[in-house]
Amino acid sequence: xxxxxxxxxxxxxxxxxxxxxxxxxxxxxxxxxxxxxxxxxxxxxxxxxxxxxxxxxxxxxxxxxxxxxxxxxxxxxxxxxxxxxxxxxxxxxxxxxxxxxxxxxxxxxxxxxxxxxxxxxxxxxxxxxxxxxxxxxxx
Numbered sequence: 001x002x003x004x005x006x007x008x009x010x011x012x013x014x015x016x017x018x019x020x021x022x023x024x025x026x027x028x029x030x031x032x033x034x035x036x037x038x039x040x041x042x043x044x045x046x047x048x049x050x051x052x053x054x055x056x057x058x059x060x061x062x063x064x065x066x067x068x069x070x071x072x073x074x075x076x077x078x079x080x081x082x083x084x085x086x087x088x089x090x091x092x093x094x095x096x097x098x099x100x101x102x103x104x105x106x107x108x109x110x111x112x113x114x115x116x117x118x119x120x121x122x123x124x125x126x127x128x129x130x131x132x133x134x135x136x137x138x139x
Contacts, residue, residue, distance in 0.1 A: 001072050001095040011067040015060040018052070027053070039115035075102040081137040083130065087111045107133060
């Protein structure tokens with residue numbers, strides 16, 4: 001939900017492409033990027049690091065697509081039920097309220113702070129919330 005100026009400022013700068021180097025320093029770069037906070041379970045950080053490395057040279061492409069797209073202009077067009085999901089410590093949490101304003105039929109879920117749950121607990125919470133959402137809209 002960045003405006004045009006914010007998207008332009010971030011494009012090409014937010015996430016640098018993963019560069020393969022003979023000294024393997026990209027492995028430490030990937031680890032530091034994946035291990036985002038001290039309370040993060042090592043298994044979760046490892047999985048995020050492996051995912052980043054598996055994406056390889058295309059790692060940054062999804063981020064760049066976000067910065068190229070004017071989402072605020074398109075969200076009001078949605079006519080189906082929408083579930084906005086975030087956590088208080090999500091970097092995109094500040095956009096949560098704006099999504100609710102822009103989408104006419106928006107429901108929300110604000111989960112617990114990531115460090116307060118294991119990845120399995122977070123996954124189960126999301127499964128429960130999404131199952132309830134699908135059941136509700138399928139009525």
